Amino acid sequence: xxxxxxxxxxxxxxxxxxxxxxxxxxxxxxxxxxxxxxxxxxxxxxxxxxxxxxxxxxxxxxxxxxxxxxxxxxxxxxxxxxxxxxxxxxxxxxxxxxxxxxxxxxxxxxxxxxxxxxxxxxxxxxxxxxxxxxxxxxxxxxxxxxxxxxxxxxxxxxxxxxxxxxxxxxxxxxxxxxxxxxxxxxxxxxxxxxxxxxxxxx
Amino acid sequence: xxxxxxxxxxxxxxxxxxxxxxxxxxxxxxxxxxxxxxxxxxxxxxxxxxxxxxxxxxxxxxxxxxxxxxxxxxxxxxxxxxxxxxxxxxxxxxxxxxxxxxxxxxxxxxxxxxxxxxxxxxxxxxxxxxxxxxxxxxxxxxxxxxxxxxxxxxxxxxxxxxxxxxxxxxxxxxxxxxxxxxxxxxxxxxxxxxxxxxxxxxxxxxxxxxxxxxxxxxxxxxxxxxxxxxxxxxxxxxxxxxxxxxxxxxxxxxxxxxxxxxxxxxxxxxxxxxxxxxxxxxxxxxxxxxxxxxxxxxxxxxxxxxxxxxxxxxxxxxxxxxxxxxxxxxxxxxxxxxxxxxxxxxxxxxxxxxxxxxxxxxxxxxxxxxxxxxxxxxxxxxxxxxxxxxxxxxxxxxxxxxxxxxxxxxxxxxxxxxxx
Numbered sequence: 001x002x003x004x005x006x007x008x009x010x011x012x013x014x015x016x017x018x019x020x021x022x023x024x025x026x027x028x029x030x031x032x033x034x035x036x037x038x039x040x041x042x043x044x045x046x047x048x049x050x051x052x053x054x055x056x057x058x059x060x061x062x063x064x065x066x067x068x069x070x071x072x073x074x075x076x077x078x079x080x081x082x083x084x085x086x087x088x089x090x091x092x093x094x095x096x097x098x099x100x101x102x103x104x105x106x107x108x109x110x111x112x113x114x115x116x117x118x119x120x121x122x123x124x125x126x127x128x129x130x131x132x133x134x135x136x137x138x139x140x141x142x143x144x145x146x147x148x149x150x151x152x153x154x155x156x157x158x159x160x161x162x163x164x165x166x167x168x169x170x171x172x173x174x175x176x177x178x179x180x181x182x183x184x185x186x187x188x189x190x191x192x193x194x195x196x197x198x199x200x201x202x
Numbered sequence: 203x204x205x206x207x208x209x210x211x212x213x214x215x216x217x218x219x220x221x222x223x224x225x226x227x228x229x230x231x232x233x234x235x236x237x238x239x240x241x242x243x244x245x246x247x248x249x250x251x252x253x254x255x256x257x258x259x260x261x262x263x264x265x266x267x268x269x270x271x272x273x274x275x276x277x278x279x280x281x282x283x284x285x286x287x288x289x290x291x292x293x294x295x296x297x298x299x300x301x302x303x304x305x306x307x308x309x310x311x312x313x314x315x316x317x318x319x320x321x322x323x324x325x326x327x328x329x330x331x332x333x334x335x336x337x338x339x340x341x342x343x344x345x346x347x348x349x350x351x352x353x354x355x356x357x358x359x360x361x362x363x364x365x366x367x368x369x370x371x372x373x374x375x376x377x378x379x380x381x382x383x384x385x386x387x388x389x390x391x392x393x394x395x396x397x398x399x400x401x402x403x404x405x406x407x408x409x410x411x412x413x414x415x416x417x418x419x420x421x422x423x424x425x426x427x428x429x430x431x432x433x434x435x436x437x438x439x440x441x442x443x444x445x446x447x448x449x450x451x452x453x454x455x456x457x458x459x460x461x462x463x464x465x466x467x468x469x470x471x472x473x474x475x476x477x478x479x480x481x482x483x484x485x486x487x488x489x490x491x492x493x494x495x496x497x498x499x500x501x502x503x504x505x506x507x508x509x510x511x512x513x514x515x516x517x518x519x520x521x522x523x524x525x526x527x528x529x530x531x532x533x534x535x536x537x538x539x540x541x542x543x544x545x546x547x548x549x550x551x552x553x554x555x556x557x558x559x560x561x562x563x564x565x566x567x568x569x570x571x572x573x574x575x576x577x578x579x580x581x582x583x584x585x586x587x588x589x590x591x592x593x594x595x596x597x598x599x600x601x602x603x604x605x606x607x608x609x610x611x612x613x614x615x616x617x618x619x620x621x622x
Contacts, residue, residue: 061578061608062560063570064616070565072290073332079294079325107335109404110342110349117565160286160296202290202565 069201071117074106077200081131084157084194085139093137097130104130119201128195135190136183146182147189148175154190158199170196267584273313274607276614278306281313283617288604291563294325317604321597327361330596333562334369337420340400347403347489348386351375352395365593366555367546370394370421373539389484389491393542399489406487408506410513413485414478421545423554426471432550434532435473442518445472476516480528481538486511497523552583552594556603559596563604578608 071077078097082089102108103126107115116123134140144150148171152163171189178188193199276284282297282305289297297305305312320326331353335341340352354376359368372394375385385392386399395401396417405412418424424432438446444455448467484495488511497515500507508514515523527536531548535541545551556579561571586594586602594602603609 059575060612060615061606062566062574062612064564064566064612065570066565075328075332076290076294079328080290080296083295108342108349109335109339110344110347110400113342114339115336156299158296160289160298160302162299 069119069197071105071119071123071201073115073117074101074104077104080158080199081134081194084143084154085134085137086143087137087139091139093133093139096133100126100130119197124195124200127200128191131191131194132187134194135187140190141186144190147186151189151193154193158193267581267589269585269589271585271605271607273310273605274610276310276313276610278309280614280617281305281309284313284610284613285316287613287616288563289320291565292326292329292600292604293320293323294329314601314605317601318597321595321600322363324361326597326600327357329562330360330559331357333558334395334420336562337558338395338401338416339404340395340398345488347399348378349400349404350378351386351398351400354378354380355395355398360596363595363597366596366599367543367551367593368394370396370542370546370551387485387489387491389538391537391539393539396538396542397491402482402485402489403487406485406489406513408504408513409475409516410479410482410485411475411506413482414475417545418478420558421554422548422550423557424550426474428474432531433474433477434529435469436476436516436529438469438473440518440522441469441472441476441516445469445476445516472516477529478541479513479516481526481530481535481541482513483508483515483524484512484526485538487513495524495526496520546593549590552587552599553579555596555599556582556586559600559603560609575608578606582606 072080078089078094081094081097085091085093087093097104102113104123105116105118107113144154147154148168151167151171155161155163155167170192174188174192175185178185282302285297285301285305289295301312301316304316334356335353338352340349342349355372356369358364358376358380359366359372365371370393373392374382375392375398377383385397387397387402389397391397401416402413405416407413415425418426418428422428422432444453445468447453448469453468480497483497484491484493486492486495492510492512495510495512496508497512497517498508498520499505499514500509503509506514517523517525526538527534528541529535530541530544533544535544553576557571557574560566560574561568582599582602584590586599588594
């Protein structure tokens, strides 16, 4: 269990420290039905198709500030697990998760329980424990017969992208501290992907 | 394109000069305590400053918003980044590899078709249901009250691509079998989610302040006091004495004398609260409609509580106390059903839902949502309603929101290492 959390923390760190690259140039689309006044207007937006266009930013419409990672709402995490496995959410494979739903941040206002999307080590420990039946299920192994060999297929559904170097490094670290048994290695890789911040958080 | 830019710039300028900014409450929502102090009635634990009584800015003569726009120019990578950022909260999943390929190849041209396909997915209905369950504080079950009822109506509205106003106007509820049926309050009319026992019981409080506050917060993005020309105050003389005071010196009711903590007058907020709380005078604390409700103060009970689990009216006259008709946004409504329809048809409803969607998608707090430029919300609403001529679906609102260049710009800024 502690190993799984350790994996998660490694992945969390990796995600948070991932470099952001790329430039942003904004322009806006054409109006198709407009009747605008003529005259000069303060504020301009750059048009990258025309390098001569002067560029000035409009004020941002709002700010996105997230100081700490947040978990996805419980229903989103469930939907993603369902998608990864191809199983309906009421499949017995998910029973343990449903049993722990409120510990995992689900809400029930009738009972006075609001959603709790804060990430914590204890919550992630409960998550890892709850998804073990998913990782050991026949359906999972049918869809992804061998891990890490089928890692790319898993990340394409779990992350919506192909496997990257960083993923491979994390898996490598995970396997370095895992036994040599095939089932054990499979479960370790599965847990590391399905408990990563990229999978459970935003 | 230039004309769009001109319009947006002008709108931004109008917003700087406009009055009647959205006055919103804080993120957490304890039950509001009845008080003559305006701060205490905001359904918030975060004090907000009382805005000046204001008016809704009128569009300047000759200026029209675009009723249709295209997304901003984006590279394939930018489009993928943008879609990744919003997909999980909008449709409950990551991008498919087909979507990644399409966005990579087509860039911004892929944005609208992908968004339009998303809003037809079941995951989208679930997402909007979740959003409004959080806003309404309604889910689950307790004491035989079906707290999932509002969520089911929302999901039904979205999945069937019904006008978004159905959430407030539906004259039916959705049962656990997914079929239309009677609602559970027992009222002889319905007002969408507002006449579910879940909403009514979950937001019950003295003087019906909690119900009025929640209704305004979720569907108008307003707190009390709001703009005078949105909600005119009821005549001071029509209210019970404790709510008439405009200064501490004017307060003659002993229980209310200490309620000037923020220096504001009772009447400033309760002149408006009174109008909206009155619609709930026949609903008891369990959300059941009681025809015999009187709205009178229980002489033996806590201030703000009437008899038999009902809440006290703000009104002075005994006939008026028992009348569930009142004023909503300057129009007479004979009951909560008619009041809800007025909200849904008002100019504040769609912009407020745009704001709700943005807050939901990006996990923003209420206070962060308060800072969303109102000109953005109004521009999106204008397009979504086809210049005010149609009642939009939630899907239309979401598509118009997330193709907006200003929304895209905020998200792409985070790709560049800006705020996350």
